[in-house]
Amino acid sequence: MIDQLLRAAALDSKAWPFEEARKLLERVKGKKHPMKEVLFETGYGPSGLPHIGTFGEVARTSMVRHAFETMSDIPTRLLCFSDDMDGLRKVPDNIPNKEMVVQHLGHKLTTIPDPFGKYESFGHHNNAMLRRFLDAYGFQYEFASATDYYTSGRFDKALLRALACYDEIMAIMLPSLREERSQTYSPFLPVHPESGVVMQVPIESRDVEAGTIVWRDPQSGKTYETLVTGGNCKLQWKPDWAMRWHALDVDYEMSGKDLIDSVKLASRICKVLGSPPPDGFNYELFLDEKGQKISKSKGNGLTIDEWLTYAGPESLQLFMYSKPREAKKLYFDVIPRAVDDYQAFLDAYGRQDLAQKLANPVWHIHQGSPPAPEVLVTQQDGRTQVVSFALLLNLVAVANAESKDVLWAFLKRYAPQVSPETHPRLDAMVGYAIRYFQDFVKPQKKYRQATSDERQALEDLSAALGRLPKEATSEQIQQAVYDIGRRDPYKTVQKDGSVGVSLAWFNTLYQVLLGEEKGPRFGSFAALYGIDNTRALIGKALKGDLG
RNA sequence: GGGCCCGUAGCUCAGUGGCAGAGCAUCUGACUUUUAAUCAGAGGGUCGAUGGUUCGAAUCCAUCCGGGCUCACCA
Numbered sequence: 101m102i103d104q105l106l107r108a109a110a111l112d113s114k115a116w117p118f119e120e121a122r123k124l125l126e127r128v129k130g131k132k133h134p135m136k137e138v139l140f141e142t143g144y145g146p147s148g149l150p151h152i153g154t155f156g157e158v159a160r161t162s163m164v165r166h167a168f169e170t171m172s173d174i175p176t177r178l179l180c181f182s183d184d185m186d187g188l189r190k191v192p193d194n195i196p197n198k199e200m201v202v203q204h205l206g207h208k209l210t211t212i213p214d215p216f217g218k219y220e221s222f223g224h225h226n227n228a229m230l231r232r233f234l235d236a237y238g239f240q241y242e243f244a245s246a247t248d249y250y251t252s253g254r255f256d257k258a259l260l261r262a263l264a265c266y267d268e269i270m271a272i273m274l275p276s277l278r279e280e281r282s283q284t285y286s287p288f289l290p291v292h293p294e295s296g297v298v299m300q301v302p303i304e305s306r307d308v309e310a311g312t313i314v315w316r317d318p319q320s321g322k323t324y325e326t327l328v329t330g331g332n333c334k335l336q337w338k339p340d341w342a343m344r345w346h347a348l349d350v351d352y353e354m355s356g357k358d359l360i361d362s363v364k365l366a367s368r369i370c371k372v373l374g375s376p377p378p379d380g381f382n383y384e385l386f387l388d389e390k391g392q393k394i395s396k397s398k399g400n401g402l403t404i405d406e407w408l409t410y411a412g413p414e415s416l417q418l419f420m421y422s423k424p425r426e427a428k429k430l431y432f433d434v435i436p437r438a439v440d441d442y443q444a445f446l447d448a449y450g451r452q453d454l455a456q457k458l459a460n461p462v463w464h465i466h467q468g469s470p471p472a473p474e475v476l477v478t479q480q481d482g483r484t485q486v487v488s489f490a491l492l493l494n495l496v497a498v499a500n501a502e503s504k505d506v507l508w509a510f511l512k513r514y515a516p517q518v519s520p521e522t523h524p525r526l527d528a529m530v531g532y533a534i535r536y537f538q539d540f541v542k543p544q545k546k547y548r549q550a551t552s553d554e555r556q557a558l559e560d561l562s563a564a565l566g567r568l569p570k571e572a573t574s575e576q577i578q579q580a581v582y583d584i585g586r587r588d589p590y591k592t593v594q595k596d597g598s599v600g601v602s603l604a605w606f607n608t609l610y611q612v613l614l615g616e617e618k619g620p621r622f623g624s625f626a627a628l629y630g631i632d633n634t635r636a637l638i639g640k641a642l643k644g645d646l647g
Numbered sequence: 648g649g650g651c652c653c654g655u656a657g658c659u660c661a662g663u664g665g666c667a668g669a670g671c672a673u674c675u676g677a678c679u680u681u682u683a684a685u686c687a688g689a690g691g692g693u694c695g696a697u698g699g700u701u702c703g704a705a706u707c708c709a710u711c712c713g714g715g716c717u718c719a720c721c722a
Contacts, residue, residue: 114663145722189721281720337722357651358717384652385716393716427652427716437659437670490670491684510684582680606682622682 105454110170113458116424117160117167123379124168124352140165140178141353141378142241143341146209146226148192150233152404152430153356153386153394156420158239160383161354163421163464170468178241181344182230184209184223185246185334187289187298206297208334210247223247233404237413251331258347259328261373262287262339264308268372269339276365287339288313290326298334338362342369345378354380358393384423386430394430402430410536411489412528415439417465432540439489439529447473474523487511487526492533497541500614500637504530547615547641553589554608555642560584562638565631572631578623581609612641 110118128135142157144150158180165176187206191198197215201222204212209223219225223245231243249255262269266287274282286303290313304323305314313333316323326332335343344350345366355363360382367377386394394402407416415438419430428434445462449470457463462470492507501507504520507530511518520527550558561584568576585591585601609622626634 147722183722186722276719278720356717359722360650361718362722382651387716425652433659440670487684495684578680601681610682 107171109454109458110167113455115167115459115464117163117464118171118458120164120352120379120381121168121171124164125171127351127376127379128172128174135174137175137177138168138172138351139349140176141344141348141350142178142180143353143355144180144182144230145186146182146184146223146230147186147188147190149194149226150230150404151394152402152407154230155233155237155404155416156383156386157354158234158241159237159417159420160424161352162239162241164352164354166464166467178239179244179348179350180230180234180241181244181246182223182227183246183340184227185250185298185331187334188212188222206295208247208291208296208298210245211296246334247331250334253330255343255347256329258343258373259333259335260308260311261346262335262343263306263311263313263328265372266303266306266308269369272365272368272372273338276361285336286313286315287336288328289334289336290315290324291332291334292317293324293326293332300336338366339369342366342373342377345370346373346375349375350378352380353378354383356385357382358385381425384425384427387427388429388431402432406432407435410532410539411435411439412525412532414462414465415442418442418445418461421461421464436489436493436536439532443473443488446470449473474526487529489529489533492529493536493541496533496537501534501537504534507534547613548611549644550608550612550642554612557584557587557590557605557608558612558638558642562635565626565635568631570631573627575623577626577631581622581626613637 111122124138128138140161142154142161144154158178161178165178169176185208188201188204188209189206191201191205195201195215197217201212201215204222209226210221212222214220214222214225216225219228227243227245234241269287270285273285273287277285284300284302286301288303289298289300291297292299299315299317301315301318303313303315306312307314307325311329312325312327314323314325334340341362342365345353363377363380363382370377388394404416410432415435418441419428419434419438422428442462442465445460449457449460449462450472452460460470495501495510496507501510504527508520508527511526511530518526520530561581564580564584565577568580582601585605590601590605606622
């Protein structure tokens with residue numbers, strides 16, 4: 101049972117998943133008979149591995165689905181439909197055994213041997229990759245294979261209907277095609293009974309009663325009569341989409357804006373077949389840092405794995421939630437912001453009223469039950485403080501942290517009661533920050549070469565550190581740093597007449613040893629980093645191995 | 648040519664009818680033995696332009712200017 105207050109707030113919310121869900125509510129009202137279920141569909145072309153757009157589509161559809169479930173008691177299903185009966189047109193770059201796969205161009209993906217050698221076919225392999233990936237995120241969905249649906253006869257009735265509507269479908273499709281293509285176009289693609297190739301050939305005649313089409317093999321000149329049912333024929337893409345909507349009663353499917361015209365055509369065909377086309381909307385495409393569309397074939401932009409190398413899945417979900425109708429650049433630089441925005445939303449959630457909560461992305465990311473934020477410290481006035489990713493990146497850069505231990509030592513100094521056990525998500529974020537630092541920050545660092553004076557001072561510092569006991573405190577180390585610095589040109593005279601050390605000495609340390617303009621208190625750094633490590637760092641800097 | 652998106656501070660962007668905001672950057676001050684995951688403060692905008700609706704417009708409508716993406720092969 102859905103709480104009535106929650107339902108009322110959902111019906112009133114302006115957050116986009118609720119706006120979408122209300123469209124579905126209108127659709128339900130428009131039906132004469134009470135609907136048994138509402139079906140959501142996402143499509144997947146398994147000629148390659150799942151990419152970040154696939155993730156976005158499933159994530160966003162799931163958000164609409166959950167919003168709808170908050171508004172209505174009608175059951176819902178999400179069908180992830182894989183078009184694995186498609187003929188392979190191009191051999192993907194990122195697979196092994198390409199020379200084997202190239203022998204099977206034009207064949208159904210589910211009849212091509214798996215180049216990875218693990219599954220029944222290439223199509224099965226890619227389907228398995230999709231499912232593994234969707235399962236990893238805990239998406240609730242049902243998987244559907246086009247090959248299964250076609251061969252099992254599940255589409256037969258709709259296919260015969262499409263055959264009966266052949267002229268109307270052609271009348272819709274032909275004006276959208278160029279002259280040359282329209283000569284050979286057919287909505288039905290017969291599977292060649294001998295070669296297994298999915299044929300793109302004109303239909304010479306058809307028999308609606310028998311449920312067959314007649315076509316000619318352009319190479320042999322031989323004609324064939326093929327059943328449109330039972331998996332002997334596949335539909336060309338756009339009519340296929342329409343037939344599927346009709347056959348399965350799909351209520352909701354979203355797609356990228358590059359498919360706007362295709363959705364229009366398929367919707368018209370769907371109506372001809374006798375069904376209302378699904379609701380949905382066209383989301384904007386993701387761009388790479390240069391503003392170009394991200395596509396599988398180009399291999400530009402970010403992959404899911406790359407995102408998950410530097411941040412958790414929640415931040416990626418937030419990115420997918422935000423502004424689906426705006427083209428957004430998707431590359432490494434957006435990750436820290438997404439992580440920190442996610443934390444800010446999570447932190448705010450507990451303080452918000454119901455209407456605000458429903459407009460908060462974390463409500464949609466976590467199906468209405470976001471986890472509690474991991475608070476680092478609670479201040480006297482009750483305000484809480486969480487560690488931002490930006491902060492961690494800064495810390496990891498100046499501390500030259502290469503392991504979680506070093507970073508945790510800094511964190512614990514600030515909040516002693518916090519540990520990886522009490523704050524597992526923070527611990528994960530520490531790991532992400534270190535990777536981000538290693539891959540993006542460290543290569544950008546500019547280590548200055550030591551001058552001969554500086555070289556002498558650094559050698560003396562290393563020697564002084566070597567004389568300290570292993571368990572020397574940060575204060576003792578800091579004292580040693582000062583003692584070494586009390587020499588020309590760093591020596592200064594303090595107001596009280598004592599000898600001090602100028603800023604230049606510390607700047608030298610950071611520029612030469614850490615490649616930074618600023619840094620942490622050096623004694624603290626050396627104590628946490630380890631005296632031996634610090635001496636090794638000095639040694640490397642003097643040998644010129646850092647820059 | 649059709650469609651879609653964008654234009655708000657130096658930069659990146661929030662902000663869908665009610666006093667123009669955040670982060671970063673810049674500047675000032677305090678504090679620490681002179682080093683900052685410190686604290687306090689400041690400067691900085693004709694919200695692309697014009698017209699309209701409204702008591703009230705960055706926000707809604709129309710037109711225009713500028714920038715960009717996408718489709719018109721295949722999926």
